[in-house]
Structure formats: structure tokens, C-alpha cells
Amino acid sequence: DAGVIQSPRHEVTEMGQEVTLRCKPISGHDYLFWYRQTMMRGLELLIYFNNNVPIDDSGMPEDRFSAKMPNASFSTLKIQPSEPRDSAVYFCASSLGQGSSPLHFGNGTRLTVT
Amino acid sequence: QQPVQSPQAVILREGEDAVINCSSSKALYSVHWYRQKHGEAPVFLMILLKGGEQKGHDKISASFNEKKQQSSLYLTASQLSYSGTYFCGTASMGNFNKFYFGSGTKLNVKP
Numbered sequence: 001d002a003g004v005i006q007s008p009r010h011e012v013t014e015m016g017q018e019v020t021l022r023c024k025p026i027s028g029h030d031y032l033f034w035y036r037q038t039m040m041r042g043l044e045l046l047i048y049f050n051n052n053v054p055i056d057d058s059g060m061p062e063d064r065f066s067a068k069m070p071n072a073s074f075s076t077l078k079i080q081p082s083e084p085r086d087s088a089v090y091f092c093a094s095s096l097g098q099g100s101s102p103l104h105f106g107n108g109t110r111l112t113v114t
Numbered sequence: 115q116q117p118v119q120s121p122q123a124v125i126l127r128e129g130e131d132a133v134i135n136c137s138s139s140k141a142l143y144s145v146h147w148y149r150q151k152h153g154e155a156p157v158f159l160m161i162l163l164k165g166g167e168q169k170g171h172d173k174i175s176a177s178f179n180e181k182k183q184q185s186s187l188y189l190t191a192s193q194l195s196y197s198g199t200y201f202c203g204t205a206s207m208g209n210f211n212k213f214y215f216g217s218g219t220k221l222n223v224k225p
């Protein structure tokens with residue numbers, strides 16, 4: 001079991017550029033979550049998917065953020081255009097769902113927008 | 115929706131005990147506990163689902179009160195390896211797949 005795989009591990013970009021974060025969940029997990037972690041706001045839920053369908057995107061901060069899950073083994077989180085306040089660690093997590101299964105987190109992508 | 119976690123930080127000597135609390139204004143479906151080391155991803159510790167439940171392994175255990183609004187994580191005879199930030203994650207009765215995390219408790223165990 002390779003676990004949840006995220007790429008890239010680090011991303012440094014300039015304000016205004018497009019950023020795409022990638023996630024491969026654990027095979028067989030029906031739920032995929034995107035979280036953002038900052039010192040000020042902690043772990044924030046941005047969006048989650050069930051069987052590749054977005055269920056709740058109420059945590060997505062602005063229209064600049066979008067997420068997709070074209071198939072069961074791949075998801076992307078895109079920020080366009082990026083701003084310095086988007087700097088954070090972005091985690092992807094997957095689970096079997098039902099509220100009784102643990103979340104398995106990827107190693108995160110540390111995004112720095114200058 | 116975000117649970118309230120306390121304390122914000124704890125400093126312990128090896129062998130001492132600690133309790134971390136997590137509370138919600140409404141009854142919860144489940145509580146999860148995670149530990150995050152600096153620069154790493156959160157790692158799952160345990161889940162509590164039933165009111166009045168107590169669960170644990172080794173020297174780390176947790177409880178969930180009868181009303182399912184409060185959970186506590188107990189760290190006994192702490193070891194250096196226990197250092198990190200502990201988070202509770204909660205799911206509500208209305209949406210048991212949507213997890214909100216508390217603000218975290220930073221635990222520092224010193225020799």
C-alpha cells in the first residue's frame with residue numbers, strides 16, 4: 001500500500017501564476033478530501049469527493065480555486081491566479097467513508113506564492 | 115462546526131501525563147484523533163463512535179462522553195516520541211463524512 005501520493009512536495013510560484021496540485025488516493029477509497037493548513041487557520045476542509053463526484057465545496061475560499069476528480073485514482077486542486085495569501089500546506093486525504101474510517105493523509109504540498 | 119480543542123499547548127517531562135480535550139456544541143457522529151509531527155502529515159490514532167466509549171492502545175487512550183459532545187485524549191507516562199501536535203477531527207450527525215478539525219494541541223515532551 002503506497003498510501004496517498006501528492007505532488008509536487010514543494011511549489012514556489014509568483015503571484016498571478018496558475019498552480020496545480022495533484023493527488024492519488026489509496027486504491028479502493030471512495031472519499032477524497034482536500035485540506036489547507038496554515039498557522040492562523042489550522043486545518044481547513046476545502047472540498048471533498050465521493051466516488052469522483054464533488055459533494056461539498058463550501059470550504060473553497062474563492063472562485064480562483066477549483067478541484068476535479070476525473071477518475072478514482074486522480075484528483076487536482078487548481079489555483080488560478082495565485083496570490084501570496086494562498087501560501088500554505090495543502091493536504092489530500094482519502095478514506096473508505098461512512099464516518100467510521102480514518103483519513104489517510106498524503107505528505108502534503110507546501111505552496112509558496114511570492 | 116469546528117470543534118473546540120484545549121489546551122493549545124502542553125509541556126511535559128518524560129513520564130508525565132497529559133489530557134487533551136475536544137468539544138462540540140452539538141452531538142457528534144464520530145471523533146477522530148490524529149498526531150502530526152513537524153513537517154509531516156497527520157497520522158491517525160483512533161476513532162470513537164459510541165457515547166460512553168473508551169478506547170486505547172498502549173499508553174494512549176481516549177473517551178467519548180454519553181452525549182457525544184466531548185472527547186478527551188489521554189497520554190500517560192509520556193515518551194519523547196509523543197511530541198507533536200494533536201488534532202481532533204469531528205463529523206456531525208447530519209453529515210458524517212465531512213470532517214472538521216480542532217485548532218490542535220502542541221505537545222512537547224522533554225527529557
